[in-house]
Amino acid sequence: NTQISGQGLDINKMDVDVLEQIHQMGGLQLVMPQAFAETDCGALADTGRTVVEFNLTGESVELPIMGGKTYNAMTFNGQVPGPTLRVTQGDVVQMTLVIPADEVTVHGNDMHASQMSATYFDSVNPGETSQYCYIAESAGVFKYHCSGVHLAGMDQHVL
Numbered sequence: 006n007t008q009i010s011g012q013g014l015d016i017n018k019m020d021v022d023v024l025e026q027i028h029q030m031g032g033l034q035l036v037m038p039q040a041f042a043e044t045d046c047g048a049l050a051d052t053g054r055t056v057v058e059f060n061l062t063g064e065s066v067e068l069p070i071m072g073g074k075t076y077n078a079m080t081f082n083g084q085v086p087g088p089t090l091r092v093t094q095g096d097v098v099q100m101t102l103v104i105p106a107d108e109v110t111v112h113g114n115d116m117h118a119s120q121m122s123a124t125y126f127d128s129v130n131p132g133e134t135s136q137y138c139y140i141a142e143s144a145g146v147f148k149y150h151c152s153g154v155h156l157a158g159m160d161q162h163v164l
Contacts, residue, residue, distance in 0.1 A: 063112030106132035115152035
């Protein structure tokens with residue numbers, strides 16, 4: 006699981022008799038759910054699930070906009086929005102991001118369907134490739150966008 010929920014107990018507000026009763030019943034066993042989902046592509050490939058490869062190239066492209074003008078856009082595969090990825094719930098998504106060596110700006114990727122922190126997939130420098138995997142656990146339609154904790158002006162970069 007990638008989300009944690011639970012209930013806290015304030016021992017200072019508990020009756021001494023309650024604590025003794027818990028002790029007599031064998032105590033409490035605290036269970037911590039797995040804090041982070043498996044993301045190792047090799048481990049996930051060995052699960053027998055369908056692996057769907059999603060290859061993206063992060064690049065700056067001059068795109069036409071209304072009024073005959075152009076806009077310098079941060080794109081995935083040269084387009085805005087980026088390509089659509091369709092998977093079946095339970096599939097393994099293998100996302101690979103390539104940044105061409107002649108690209109002037111670092112890129113990253115934040116796939117909301119992964120339910121992982123954007124900090125997991127850091128910015129990728131020009132000339133580099135990075136990859137991560139996750140299980141498509143939640144049904145729905147999710148966005149993805151450029152991200153990276155070391156990108157200056159992140160809001161402008163995404164917009």
